[in-house]
Amino acid sequence: MARVRIGIYLGKAGHKLGRGKVQLLEGIRRHGSISGAARELGMAYRHAWEMVDDLNTCFRDPVVETATGGRAGGGASVTALGEELIERFHAMEETVASAMAVHLEALDARVAERER
């Protein structure tokens, strides 16, 4: 079955909000740290950090907050805005999937037998 993915481009610089960043936010929520999320997603810490930094640069308020040092040795948490982004992205994905259903079915009917 055909699938559709969405990418949102924000601000003058066209910061991308897509599945990858949303999965990273969900990982941070689960692990309480960027490094834990990066590990789970098989992503270099540096890359994960840059994705978080890109989100924090794009929006008016932070999307992820980091605490350095202390007993817990740092850690990161998803803010209210970050939670809103996660929820909104999934709502958008669902809206798109249902709005596209007829088109995706029509495309599926055109796909070669060997590819099904």
Place this chain on the structure above:
Amino acid sequence: MARVRIGIYLGKAGHKLGRGKVQLLEGIRRHGSISGAARELGMAYRHAWEMVDDLNTCFRDPVVETATGGRAGGGASVTALGEELIERFHAMEETVASAMAVHLEALDARVAERER
């Protein structure tokens, strides 16, 4: 203003149909050749050829037909299925843009001032 892009993934192999391939098809229609389209899009001929091949492999019928040799020295044309893909993709983009409008406005309101 926030923008949304869509990518469609087809068949077992997840062949991508996105903006890039649709622009290539439109270029082939305009120029009557893959090389002409590639030149216009600033893309290596090899890359354009692979994109066409990927589409032709994915679907039951060809999306682009090529004529080799002859007086015109080859050339390529977009088939009826190719035309359908172009039209359908634009219809999907419009559907998504209007289905997403409320979400995109809400996201825009969260974007930092300096990024607007």
